[in-house]
Amino acid sequence: MLVFDEVEVLDLGGPFEVFSTAGRLARTADDEPLLRVLTIAATDHPVRCRGGLKVAADHTLDEDPPFDVLVIPGGVTAAVEADADVIDWLARRRKTSVLTFSVCTGAFLLASTGALDGRPAATHWEDQDELARRWPNIQVRTDVRWLDDGDIVTSAGISAGIDASLHIVSRLFGERLARRTATQMEYTWAAGRTTEAGPPGGP
Incomplete structure (x- = not known):
């Protein structure tokens, strides 16, 4: 999981909780x-999240540690978009990852690598227009949570990142583990359901 100054706390913490909880519930042969x-x-240096939480x-x-799934949370991403080292690293590691997952405006960082060119993508309802304007070849979906x-x-x-994270657990390790994870988190998960990404009545 990439972390950066002004990362949205729940964009980071939601998926972290899903994946780490699933890891506690399911063990390897060892x-x-x-x-x-x-x-x-x-x-x-410690990262200061939105709202002031510090993360080391x-x-x-x-x-450059090895990993299988690359997670890119959102937040205030302008400074990260301008950091060529981060964008180059994301572009390279996306290609070596089994799966890349962006939450909210993490899609802007992924778009900066060219990975979303010609592809559909979701982001926070408040940022859909900007994503479509800046990258007109991305098919910005306004009708889904993930x-x-x-x-x-x-x-x-x-919170949509939690739903998508549970979907990823289900896809990689089976729906039973995803549902056990949601139950452990006391989270109501509607597997496979797509709903409007925006709030009732629009922004």
Whole structure:
């Protein structure tokens, strides 16, 4: 999971909770967690999330740890979009990942790599118009909370990232584990359901 200054707390924490909870519930033959979540940042300085929460990442980009699923949360992404090192790293590691998952405005970072060119994508209802304006060749979906497009999953904002994360657990490890994870989190998950990404009545 990429972390950066002004990352949205629940965009980061929601998927982190889903994947780490699933890892606690399901073990390998060696009694290790089936899933292990790592955080990575551009530098070794603590990251200040939106609202002031500080996070110390497990790794830096230079350490470049191995992983299978790349998670890109949203938040205020302008500074990260302008950081060529981060965008280059995302572009490279997306190609080596089994699956790439963006939450909310994390789609802007993914779009900056060119990975969404000609493809459908979801983002927070408040940011759909900007995503479509800046990258007109992206098929911005306004009718879903999350969207699975094979090697890329994108979701709308904040809590939609939890739904998409549970879908990813279901896709990779089976629906039973996804439902056990949702139950452990006391979260109501409607598997496979697509709903309007925006609030009732629109913005």
